[in-house]
Amino acid sequence: MRLSKFGGNVLPRFMGQGKFFHSPSRLECVGFAVGSILSAFVLRYALSPWLGDRRPFAFFALAAMIVAWHGGVMAGVFALCLGLLLGHYFFALPAQSFNPTDGVDMTAIVTYGSAMLVGMAVIGHLHRTRQRVEVMQKDAERLQREMTERRRAEEALRQSEARYHELADAMPQMVWTAGAEGQIEYVNKKWFEYTGLTAEQTYANHGWLTAVHPDDREMVQDRLCKAVTAGEPFQIEERICNHGGEYRWHLCRGLPVKDGLGKLLRWFATSTDIEENKRTEQDLERAQEQLAHHAHDLERRVVERTAKLAESVRALEGVLYHVAHDLRAPLRAMEGFTQILLEGHSTAFSEVEKDSAWRIVSAANRMDQLIKDLLVYGHLMHMEVPCRKINLEAQMDRALVELEDEIKFRRAEIQVERPAPHVWANPVVLDQILTNLLSNAIKFVSPNTIPRIQIGVEEDGGKVRLWIRDNGIGIDETYQEQIFRVFERLEPGEGYLGTGIGLAIVRKGAERMGGSVGVESKPGKGSRFWVQLSAMP
Amino acid sequence: MNATVLHVDDDASDSLLMKQACRKAVASFGLQSVSDGEMAIDYLSGSGVYADRSKYPLPDLMLLDLKMPRKTGFDVLEWARSQEKFKSLPILVLTASNQEGDIRRAYELGANSYLVKPVGIHTLIEMVKMIESYWLGMNQRLASLTTE
The missing domain is CATH 3.30.565.10 (Histidine kinase-like ATPase, C-terminal domain)
Structure with a gap:
């Protein structure tokens, strides 16, 4: 029962997997060895009537070889020893004794044992070789897998780069990338279209600088150098020459691309045509200047005219005063001489004549007051009133x-x-x-x-x-x-x-x-x- | 000896009115009239006809109009104050103008008083009386001025 159970569960698992020479545990190996030897024993015992004391070790040797093949060399040796003991004890003469009867028996045992050991060594070697082959196979497979993956990744990268270049080419700006040290690595199509430079002219020896306006070159190089040293984003306004020889203002903006640790990997930059903006800006500046000029001119003219006006007001005022004072002189005479007439010769005048004379005096006084009031009012109109x-x-x-x-x-x-x-x-x-x-x-x-x-x-x-x-x-x-x-x-x-x-x-x-x-x-x-x-x- | 007042005015009517006013005010001073600035300077310096001091005595007071032909009242003021002899001569401006600028300039050039010609002979008479009592009465003058 127990044997069949063992053979029915453990054995097929070991046999079926074909890997138990390295994977089964020591206990399982011992169990397998014992089981195999017992099976051989049972079979030999069953065949005893026919075999007698012949071939006392053959079955055990075979079982030990099977154990060695499947359970490893050590299990095989263990099974061999057990088999030899059982074979010697039960099936070699004298039966059921360990006493060596003669030299033949011992020789047989040793021969069997040696032959089996050699066989097991061969099996062990075979196992190791197979193991190595399997390891190599696995390595080859892994390598194959890795190569496939790399090919796939490279393909993806190529595709991504192509897409990125397509994207860059589709942009209205000039796009370029540079290495961590600032050396140009890539420029998009727009650059070539705009500048008319070839790739060689662009990449070799900072050739791209030839497209920058001579007056701006030093500044551009200086600014780029500073940006590269600091690893900071930059923004430069520069004039770039187009293939027709016309310089147009561009706004060049660059961003440093860094890895997770903050190490500068490369630069990504764009140059945008801002000529129109620049012109508008310049026009605006000119317009503002003109406006300021006009405003200044206007202000000056206002000041001048105000001064002239003030001058004429002053002149007018002067005239007014002179006229007013000159007007008062006859009044003084009218009033004074009429009074003298009235007072010195009052008896010579009739009442009507006296009344007339008084009217002259009164009119002169009224006119005098009128002139005085007019002067006061005129003065009030524009005098300072602190x-x-x-x-x-x-x-x-x-x-x-x-x-x-x-x-x-x-x-x-x-x-x-x-x-x-x-x-x-x-x-x-x-x-x-x-x-x-x-x-x-x-x-x-x-x-x-x-x-x-x-x-x-x-x-x-x-x-x-x-x-x-x-x-x-x-x-x-x-x-x-x-x-x-x-x-x-x-x-x-x-x-x-x-x-x-x-x-x-x-x-x-x-x-x-x-x-x-x-x-x-x-x-x-x-x-x-x-x-x-x-x-x- | 009566005091002398020199009246400088180019307006003949004003001159005549001043004479009448002095008469009506029963003024005790002798009134001398000249009709422009140049004549005033001649009078003061005693040149030409004015050399005769018995007829044209040195004035104790001058009533000076400002707006006059040839030489203005300002010219006379400036000249008089530049003369050692007339530095302390009381000079009263009597003019039609009451402009701030004229008043300031007159005082700056050394006028002692500034009066505006009144319309109305009675006011003028009052003015003459006041001038006489104040400038020729109360006001203390340098004794050396008239003893030439």
Whole structure:
């Protein structure tokens, strides 16, 4: 049972695989050897009736050879020894004893043993040879495989390179690669088409440099050298000559290709035609220069014309002043001599004559005032109005002093709210404004009415509003805007002295100081004029 | 001896009005009138007809117009202040102009006062009275000036 089981499981596996001379374990080898010898024993035993004591070792020798063939030389030797022992003990005479009977037996044992050992040595050698052959076969196979793989890889590389070159050739730019040291290794078709250089001219001795503009060569070489040393990307603008001899601007950009460890492998670069951009850029620069030039020219002309204008304004102003002063000279004469006539010869004149003479005096005075006001207004139009912090209260008192005669003459009653804040103003202009407004308030009252005037101040945010309220004749709403314009006089000349410029001076003056003026009024109910200026804390 | 005032003005009417005003103001000084800058310099330096100091005494005060033919008031001012003799002579500008530039220049050249000709003889009379009381009354002059 056990034998058949062993023979049925282990033996076919060993035999079938044909590899157990090296692969089975030692235990399996011993088992196989024992099994084989036992099988031989059983067979010899079964044939004993026919064989008797003849061929006591033949079966065991055969079994040992089989074991040696399949289980290795050592298993074979082991099986041989076991077989010889069993054969000698059971089948050689005397049976069931180890006692050597005679020399023949011993000789047979030794002969068998030796023959078998030689056979096993041959088997061992055969095995080793076969092993070597198999190893060589495997090596050959591996080599074959490797060569196939390499061929495939090379093919793939060729294809990839071809694709890459096709791609590079399809690009509108010039493409090139260079070795780690910067030596050109490849340029695409575009390069040859553009420069008209051959491959030889391009690759040999930095021949490609001949296509670069002589003025740019040194710079290009210098920049490339620096980039190669640093292993950094570069960008160079250079002029490259085309096959027609025309230099066109190109933007050359290069990138270092590095391996995983950061070692520089090669350079990949492109040169793009930027001639159009460059021209546009140059055109733009030229246009900007022209623009700057024109702007400068314009500025100069503006300055010149402004200067000329200022000059003519000054000249005009001079003329105006001279004319104005010359106009006043006859007035002085008219007024003066008429007065002398009236005072020295009053008895010689009739009342009508006296009235006529007074009219001359009055007209001369009015014209004088008119000229003075016109000069003030003209001056206000273009004079510089430097402002500073002004005490409004003190300024108001000064104006009242200036008008003292008129106030006394008209017996005007004036109330001033105190104190008043400081304002941002020009003292001369503010004085003109205040005297004009106050003088108007005193002047424009109904006949036989005592002027009653209130002066007050309202503060609102950063603004100060000074107001002057009177009990005068008032102004119809329709005319409230009109009165601030030059020569707008609502009242007939007689009875109300005025040139029609006073309020225009007030408005212009306020505006020149960054302020404003206005009036609230109703006919017969008096007026409330106001001037608004910036407050000064 | 009465003080002398030299009035320099090219406008005959203004000259006449000044005379009238002085008369009406009952001024105590003697008024001498010349009609341009050149004559004023001649008067001051005593050349030609003005050599006769009994007729044309050295002035104690000069009223000077600015805008005049031949030599202007500025020329007269400049000349007078360059003369040792007239360095302290009170010179009052009396002119039609009230231009800032004229006022500044007049003072720079050594004017003692700057007055604008008024329209209205009464104002002029007042002005004459004030000039007399201040410049010829209160104002202290160098004694050596008129003792030539």
